Amino acid sequence: MVMNDLKNIVDNMTETPSDNCWAMLEQQLEVVMPNSPSASEGAANTATSNSATMSQSVATTGVSKGAVAWITAGAIAAATTVAGIAWTISRPDKTVQSKTNYSNTKSVVIQDSVYQDIEVKEEKKVVENIPSIQDFLVSTTSSQNRENENLSNFPTSVSTHSPQVTPVITTLPLTSNVPTQPQANIVSSSQVSQSEENLPIAQEETAISQPAVSQESIVASEEPIVSEEPAVELTIPNIFTPNGDGFNDQFVIENIEYCSESRLTIRNSRGNVVYDKLNYQNDWTADDLPDGIYYYTFTYILNEETQKVKGNIAIKRGY
Amino acid sequence: MKNALTDDLDLIKGCLANDRNSQRILYNKYAPKMLAVCMRYSTSKDEAEDVMIEGFMKVFTSLESFAYKSSLEVWIRSIMTHCAINSYRKNQKFRFAETIEEMAEEPDAQAWNSIPDSISEKEILLAIQKMPPYLQAVLNLIAFDGYSYEEVSQELEISQVTVRTRLFRAKKWLLDYIYSEH
Numbered sequence: 017m018v019m020n021d022l023k024n025i026v027d028n029m030t031e032t033p034s035d036n037c038w039a040m041l042e043q044q045l046e047v048v049m050p051n052s053p054s055a056s057e058g059a060a061n062t063a064t065s066n067s068a069t070m071s072q073s074v075a076t077t078g079v080s081k082g083a084v085a086w087i088t089a090g091a092i093a094a095a096t097t098v099a100g101i102a103w104t105i106s107r108p109d110k111t112v113q114s115k116t117n118y119s120n121t122k123s124v125v126i127q128d129s130v131y132q133d134i135e136v137k138e139e140k141k142v143v144e145n146i147p148s149i150q151d152f153l154v155s156t157t158s159s160q161n162r163e164n165e166n167l168s169n170f171p172t173s174v175s176t177h178s179p180q181v182t183p184v185i186t187t188l189p190l191t192s193n194v195p196t197q198p199q200a201n202i203v204s205s206s207q208v209s210q211s212e213e214n215l216p217i218a219q220e221e222t223a224i225s226q227p228a229v230s231q232e233s234i235v236a237s238e239e240p241i242v243s244e245e246p247a248v249e250l251t252i253p254n255i256f257t258p259n260g261d262g263f264n265d266q267f268v269i270e271n272i273e274y275c276s277e278s279r280l281t282i283r284n285s286r287g288n289v290v291y292d293k294l295n296y297q298n299d300w301t302a303d304d305l306p307d308g309i310y311y312y313t314f315t316y317i318l319n320e321e322t323q324k325v326k327g328n329i330a331i332k333r334g335y
Numbered sequence: 336m337k338n339a340l341t342d343d344l345d346l347i348k349g350c351l352a353n354d355r356n357s358q359r360i361l362y363n364k365y366a367p368k369m370l371a372v373c374m375r376y377s378t379s380k381d382e383a384e385d386v387m388i389e390g391f392m393k394v395f396t397s398l399e400s401f402a403y404k405s406s407l408e409v410w411i412r413s414i415m416t417h418c419a420i421n422s423y424r425k426n427q428k429f430r431f432a433e434t435i436e437e438m439a440e441e442p443d444a445q446a447w448n449s450i451p452d453s454i455s456e457k458e459i460l461l462a463i464q465k466m467p468p469y470l471q472a473v474l475n476l477i478a479f480d481g482y483s484y485e486e487v488s489q490e491l492e493i494s495q496v497t498v499r500t501r502l503f504r505a506k507k508w509l510l511d512y513i514y515s516e517h
Contacts, residue, residue: 022459022478023479026375026463027479029371029374029375029459029460030367030371031367031370031374031383032370033367037366038366040388041392042355042359045392045395048392049396051354260500261500262493262500262501262504265497
């Protein structure tokens with residue numbers, strides 16, 4: 017048998033792992049790269065159901081082609097429907113016209129309500145403020161009653177979701193024969209809620225979050241020092257044997273890597289400097305120096321404290 | 336080698352998709368061999384299993400970086416070797432406890448030839464496990480895992496002379512052990 021045979025044997029060795037190895041591995045995998053098929057499936061389900069309900073409601077209302085196009089029109093469509101509502105209030109007798117307008121309103125609302133469900137109470141109040149709309153809706157068919165619910169969502173979807181939508185205000189003067197007071201209330205109330213509620217909250221949030229973040233960062237920066245090495249102590253040997261046998265061939269100061277800066281000076285017994293090194297890397301092998309006693313001075317910065325150690329070191333290469 | 340690679344392709348795809356089943360199949364396929372690798376670098380089976388689990392974690396988390404330059408087995412094996420070296424470094428407590436010994440000499444070829452062929456895998460593995468860790472690491476890396484002196488000296492942070500010395504001594508130790516057992 018030669019070394020190569022041994023290598024071949026070793027290469028082809030197998031060893032059956034314990035039964036619980038995979039379980040442990042699986043546990044660790046679950047932590048590092050969690051496998052959660054249920055969550056992703058759920059997300060997919062909600063997504064499909066959302067689109068399904070959207071298409072369903074669109075279908076049931078039987079919206080005209082123009083209305084479908086208006087779904088994509090977004091805020092502009094919303095703005096114009098305000099005009100539409102105002103218009104129907106002024107002429108409640110033209111029901112056909114108002115129907116199409118309401119279906120338009122609905123389609124817009126559906127799209128907005130997919131990602132918005134804000135302040136329903138306020139909107140209801142707003143609707144109550146407009147008795148003419150309320151009365152009109154009660155008198156219409158049941159399908160339009162459903163639309164009524166959606167309609168109540170409508171004002172916020174315009175004013176809060178896209179607060180910069182000025183079309184709401186600009187369209188109002190065009191339909192000047194509408195009771196403008198409640199409409200003005202809509203805009204102003206939403207503005208108030210934005211200015212009075214949102215702003216202070218935002219300010220508070222930033223005021224609170226800033227110190228919290230800084231505290232966290234302090235804790236994080238302290239952690240490595242505090243938890244890992246509560247007390248780092250340098251261990252400086254008093255003998256080493258640089259004879260190339262693999263044992264103590266270098267003058268090794270343990271934990272020297274924790275020093276941010278260091279300087280090692282070694283003198284012989286006559287006081288002459290034989291070695292001087294900034295940021296010593298545990299690599300002094302005392303080349304060309306005879307055996308004997310030497311004296312070191314080790315200055316280092318550890319945990320931002322400068323310290324100085326003196327001592328003697330014996331070099332011994334043989335017995 | 337190529338067949339093995341194509342066999343592994345599906346597995347790799349599955350593992351990249353974080354499919355537990357693929358990961359389990361891959362584990363079952365390579366675990367015995369890899370455990371043997373880890374056993375060589377450790378003193379007990381428990382220790383070896385810890386290293387192996389750590390190694391497989393690395394395999395699964397960094398599978399994206401597998402460049403298909405070698406077979407999957409070789410790649411996994413190199414990861415295991417790295418983990419084993421890391422674990423050796425962590426466990427290296429006896430820096431100053433090593434006694435001063437005289438220089439070891441290369442055992443001559445005769446000594447190797449006289450190893451009885453009857454020796455079993457188990458016995459070899461056991462002998463390697465009983466070896467002092469600092470010799471074990473060097474012997475494993477150079478003799479069995481094809482590292483060069485230079486690489487070992489970098490990995491273990493010892494000089495090349497030291498690597499050479501330790502390798503000689505490790506071989507001698509192994510021979511002595513085998514002779515004493517037979």
